[in-house]
Structure formats: structure tokens, C-alpha cells
Amino acid sequence: MNFTISEENYLKAIFHLQEKDGTVTTNALAEKLQTKPASVTDMMKKLSAKKLLNYKPYYGFSLSAEGKKIALFIVRRHRLWEYFLSEKLKFDWNEVHALAEELEHVSSKQLIDRLDQYLGFPQFDPHGDPIPDHKGKIKNVNKISLFDLPFNQMAEVLQVTNQSTEMLELLEHKNITIGTRLEVKKHFDFDHSVELKIKTTTLTISEQLAKNIFVTYEPGA
Amino acid sequence: MNFTISEENYLKAIFHLQEKDGTVTTNALAEKLQTKPASVTDMMKKLSAKKLLNYKPYYGFSLSAEGKKIALFIVRRHRLWEYFLSEKLKFDWNEVHALAEELEHVSSKQLIDRLDQYLGFPQFDPHGDPIPDHKGKIKNVNKISLFDLPFNQMAEVLQVTNQSTEMLELLEHKNITIGTRLEVKKHFDFDHSVELKIKTTTLTISEQLAKNIFVTYEPGA
DNA sequence: ATTATTTTTTAGGTTTGTCTAAATTTTAAA
DNA sequence: TTTAAAATTTAGACAAACCTAAAAAATAAT
Structure with missing residues (x-):
């Protein structure tokens, strides 16, 4: 259950595109990750071989249940670090994202759960996005x-x-x-x-x- | 001035061996990094091409002034995160090292300087090792x-x-x-x-x- | 319903960091 | 001081993640 930084970035990007647009295309994903469509296809094969994606060539792809679970944990790490950077280190809202992009790949579950506790189990990050809990569950709110x-x-x-x-x-x-x-x-x-x-x-x-x-x-x- | 995780690990390991033993050998470095001597030689060529090492084949190597400076910043990051993990997240002394190994590669100088400030500019990490300051300087103490x-x-x-x-x-x-x-x-x-x-x-x-x-x-x- | 366009995938190549096995060089021993 | 052992480096391969250019499939347009 250990993933490379690249794999994690792909999973997270697919998750976000799925949330926002419903579907994910090769081109959209390449655009989002600042890479080329051919590279996306390569990674899609890799991730579907690991059963993190449902993938049929030319027919698109979506996260499997397992893939979604992992994506939620990456999102959790990202948003908790954002909260930490903003609340404790006093970074501006527009600075925290880039830094959290790096910190999110430190993957120890224990570390993140302790950080969560230290921060007082925050529900939302500085941008107002919900933070998944230690089981990966996002609280549903009327926004x-x-x-x-x-x-x-x-x-x-x-x-x-x-x-x-x-x-x-x-x-x-x-x-x-x-x-x-x-x-x-x-x-x-x-x-x-x-x-x-x-x-x-x-x-x-x-x-x-x-x-x-x-x-x-x-x-x- | 941006280095890969691998390059950083090599620089840090050389720094520590230099401190402890005075000299650094290919085998010792391979041992420390859990890799093979041939891989070490490869990296030595790369780092000396970047002027971070003084290297003469078969005659050994040592950090250049520039290499040492960078190593000190990596050590700074490592030890500040160790302090954070111990002091704020209440991890045991023997748990912080492994986690800091990952966190140390998040390289934003601003992040580390803010963290330093947040922690109150600690002088020593939980193991008692001195933390280099924001200029990379280590305070000399009688131990x-x-x-x-x-x-x-x-x-x-x-x-x-x-x-x-x-x-x-x-x-x-x-x-x-x-x-x-x-x-x-x-x-x-x-x-x-x-x-x-x-x-x-x-x-x-x-x-x-x-x-x-x-x-x-x-x-x- | 063909043709044209767009999207996606394949084929083949590059870089980084690793490896094994073989060749060098240095150091130690007889 | 020649030989044996140890340390180091070179040569050649491999996996991951990317690339460009060409081929294939799906979609849109005439």
C-alpha cells in the first residue's frame, strides 16, 4: 500500500476532476498535471494494473473504490497541512496550497492522525474545503x-x-x-x-x- | 539550486560520516545509505560535476564548501522537524527520526524559517544534536x-x-x-x-x- | 455515409537512480 | 617485491516517469 509521488498526484488529480466535472478525460488530466497525454496513458495502465482505476482504452477511466479511498487520504493530508500552515505558521491562504503539495506526500498515517489531533480535528481547510476524517470520510455540508x-x-x-x-x-x-x-x-x-x-x-x-x-x-x- | 531526494540523502550522509569519522569511503557511504558501492560512485560523479564534492577517482571525496552549506540546511530541516514531532505532536524520541527523514526533503526555506520561529528557535533537537540556524551556522558547545x-x-x-x-x-x-x-x-x-x-x-x-x-x-x- | 478533426494510444527514446558482474587500482601480506 | 586481498570504478542493464512522433479510434462535419 505504498505509492510514488507521481502515482499520488495522478490519483488526487483524477479525484478532483471527477468531483468537479463528473468525468475525466486524458487531455484534461494531462492539462491539470502539466504533462502530456501520452504520459497520462502510461500511468493509467499502471494504476489500472494496480486496481486503482476502472480503465478501458479509448472509453475513459474512473477511480475504483480502492483508488477513491487512497485519493481521500491524500486529500486529507493536503488539507490538514494547509490548515497547519495557515493556522500555526501564519501563512496566507494563497501560499499554503503550494507548500501542502509537497507535504502531502509524507504518508505516515500515524503522523497525520497526530497532526489532526494537535490541530483540534479541524473540519475545513483555509479555503473552506472539507477535511476527510481519519477513516477518509468527508462530512457532507449544505454549501x-x-x-x-x-x-x-x-x-x-x-x-x-x-x-x-x-x-x-x-x-x-x-x-x-x-x-x-x-x-x-x-x-x-x-x-x-x-x-x-x-x-x-x-x-x-x-x-x-x-x-x-x-x-x-x-x-x- | 534544487536537488533530488537522492542527492540530498547523499549529501547528508557524507556530512555525517565526515563529522563522525573524519573521512568518507565509498563502502561506508554505501553501507550507510543501504545501497551498493557502484551506485555511490555514480552519484559521486554527479555531485562532483555539480561542484558539491571534491572528488578524485580512487582517492576519496569530501564535501566542497558549497556542498557543506547545503548539507547543513538539510540537517537544519531534519532537526527542526524532529523537534516539532517531539515537542508538538508528542512522538517519542525514537520515533521522530524516521518521520523527519521524509519531512526534511520539503525544501522551502520560508517554510522552515517559519517553523523555526513557531518552535521558538530551538537550539537542539530531541536527541540533543544542535540545530543549524537560518544561516546554516551550528552553535559550538562543550559536550x-x-x-x-x-x-x-x-x-x-x-x-x-x-x-x-x-x-x-x-x-x-x-x-x-x-x-x-x-x-x-x-x-x-x-x-x-x-x-x-x-x-x-x-x-x-x-x-x-x-x-x-x-x-x-x-x-x- | 463518407470525410475531417479531435482524442487517445502505441512505439520508440531519454534521464535518473539503481543494480550485477567484470575490470582497475590501491593496500596488505608473504 | 611480487602476489593476494580489498576497495573502487567501469560497463552494460533495468524500472520509473517522462518525452516526441506516428498510428488508431472515436467524434463531428459535410
Whole structure:
């Protein structure tokens, strides 16, 4: 049950493409991994020989149950390191990804479980993506953009899709960060800007910003 | 200035052999890296082509100034991760080495400098080995075995050379750990056992144990 | 329903780091 | 000082992961 860095990168990339687009093509995977389609085909043979993929030449491929399980553990490692880098070492959200790409390949399960414990079993990484637990299970959450959140519904900031320096600067200025609890009070018809209430403060943000912030809420509460 | 994991392992191994034995032979290096002499020769050619080694076929080799500098940074990474694993994740001394072997190859300088800061700029790893600073400099300390420490001389535990589970158990029972301040009061001629004073407590340890504990002290104090 | 285009795979080659077996060179012994 | 032993290096192979260029299959267009 030990994989090369390359194999791990392929498994993770397939997992993400599957999540996002439903299907995975040779070209898309080559694009994502900054490699050539021929190299992808080579690796597909290798991974399907190891039963991590369902693969029929020309007919595409998808992760097997085993392959998905492994991908989830790689994602777990990646996101826990991201959380560590952000929370403990104070790296910016846009810096953590690249560093976690390297750290995720240190594969000791015990190390990762201890790290998880040390961090207090976080549920989401700094980008708001869910962290699989020690069994590889991802908690299912209702995620909705702040723009689509019903009025007067208490919600919690979970994810920020665009993490440009500019946007992070704006969020910091408005005191909105992951975990912030807030509710939407009103939409203005003129420019579709959104009025928010955070604790006792009321403020307004643009449509553009609201559409890039995702929140969870309990539909009853 | 980017090296493969293999190159890094060779540089580090040469550094350690140079420290310990003064010289490095092809066979010794092969032994240390669990590989074959022929593979070592191959790598020696590669590293000397990169000017990291002084190498003359059949006449041996040693790190160049540049090679030593790089080795020190690898050692820095290794020891900082060991400290992190021990201090923060509560791994035992004898578990941290293997894990740090993997983590040390994550090479971002910024990451390591932040980690250093987060850990409070530790001077020694859990085995008592000195951690090079952000410039790669190792602090020079007077290290002496507890068995050879002069009487009534206050000293601080720095290093434990044998870190078997059995020895760690014994140390824990006697409340001796890295950083413990103590002095030697007496040697018993019969079995060469050593009487120590820690704070206000007096206890006796065996010759064997004393020879595996290393301490620093200020020869004047 | 053919032809053209795109996608994917095969064939053959490269680099890195390893190996075994054979050839050198150095060191030790007779 | 010649021979024997040990250490080291060379020669030639191999697996992993990549590449380019050409062939094959699937999809789209006329």
C-alpha cells in the first residue's frame, strides 16, 4: 500500500476532476498535471494494473473504490497541512496550497492522525474545503453562496473561492474570515449589493464579493 | 539550486560520516545509505560535476564548501522537524527520526524559517544534536558525558546517545530529560555508579547510563 | 455515409537512480 | 617485491516517469 509521488498526484488529480466535472478525460488530466497525454496513458495502465482505476482504452477511466479511498487520504493530508500552515505558521491562504503539495506526500498515517489531533480535528481547510476524517470520510455540508443565502438566516463562512491577494485584503478589511457568523438582511436592486449583519454591526458588500463567499447553515435555525 | 531526494540523502550522509569519522569511503557511504558501492560512485560523479564534492577517482571525496552549506540546511530541516514531532505532536524520541527523514526533503526555506520561529528557535533537537540556524551556522558547545563531568559542576542534559525504549523508560522514571539541570556528587568505586543531585533530590545511576548521557556546562560556573 | 478533426494510444527514446558482474587500482601480506 | 586481498570504478542493464512522433479510434462535419 505504498505509492510514488507521481502515482499520488495522478490519483488526487483524477479525484478532483471527477468531483468537479463528473468525468475525466486524458487531455484534461494531462492539462491539470502539466504533462502530456501520452504520459497520462502510461500511468493509467499502471494504476489500472494496480486496481486503482476502472480503465478501458479509448472509453475513459474512473477511480475504483480502492483508488477513491487512497485519493481521500491524500486529500486529507493536503488539507490538514494547509490548515497547519495557515493556522500555526501564519501563512496566507494563497501560499499554503503550494507548500501542502509537497507535504502531502509524507504518508505516515500515524503522523497525520497526530497532526489532526494537535490541530483540534479541524473540519475545513483555509479555503473552506472539507477535511476527510481519519477513516477518509468527508462530512457532507449544505454549501451555498452568500448571494443566494435567504434573509435573516444565521450562517457561517466556510469557503472563499477566489483567493486573490486583492480579495483577501478586502475580506480582512471587512472583518470577514472563515468561521465568521453572519446573516443577510437585504439585497439592493440597483447594483445587487448585499447588506450583512455580523454580530451587531451592519455592512454592505458587492454582488461580486458575495458570490465568492460560501456559507453553511442549518435550514431550520 | 534544487536537488533530488537522492542527492540530498547523499549529501547528508557524507556530512555525517565526515563529522563522525573524519573521512568518507565509498563502502561506508554505501553501507550507510543501504545501497551498493557502484551506485555511490555514480552519484559521486554527479555531485562532483555539480561542484558539491571534491572528488578524485580512487582517492576519496569530501564535501566542497558549497556542498557543506547545503548539507547543513538539510540537517537544519531534519532537526527542526524532529523537534516539532517531539515537542508538538508528542512522538517519542525514537520515533521522530524516521518521520523527519521524509519531512526534511520539503525544501522551502520560508517554510522552515517559519517553523523555526513557531518552535521558538530551538537550539537542539530531541536527541540533543544542535540545530543549524537560518544561516546554516551550528552553535559550538562543550559536550561531555555525564560520566566524565567533574564533581559539583552544574550542567544541563543535552543529548542521549542510546535511545532504546528501555533507556527512555529508565530516564523517565528517574525524571531526567533534555534540559534537566544537575550535578555529579560522587563516583562509587565498586561498580562505578554515579551519584547525582537534581534540584534537592539525590539519586544514583549506573555507569552505563551515565556514559550515554551528554551534558553541557560553563567550565567556570 | 463518407470525410475531417479531435482524442487517445502505441512505439520508440531519454534521464535518473539503481543494480550485477567484470575490470582497475590501491593496500596488505608473504 | 611480487602476489593476494580489498576497495573502487567501469560497463552494460533495468524500472520509473517522462518525452516526441506516428498510428488508431472515436467524434463531428459535410
